[in-house]
Amino acid sequence: IDPLYGGLNSDRFHIGNRIFFMATYALSPRFTASAFITRAIGNDVAIPQRTLSNLIFAYNALPDLRRTGLF
Numbered sequence: 001i002d003p004l005y006g007g008l009n010s011d012r013f014h015i016g017n018r019i020f021f022m023a024t025y026a027l028s029p030r031f032t033a034s035a036f037i038t039r040a041i042g043n044d045v046a047i048p049q050r051t052l053s054n055l056i057f058a059y060n061a062l063p064d065l066r067r068t069g070l071f
Helices: 003-008 062-068
Strands: 018-026 031-040 051-059
Antiparallel strands (some): 018 031
């Protein structure tokens, strides 16, 4: 990732060399769980954030909203 580009790369991938892992699992047709971890490795520049991890739970509300007749 370009160190001169600043934080505009994305929230998950900041500057520097990074490795990452992402996994998503469907708990049910409406619920999913996702995990994301990134780690900066072997950089010659100052790294503002070396490790980042996210755990996300998502709910698909569209089937329930369609049943109400509003959508």
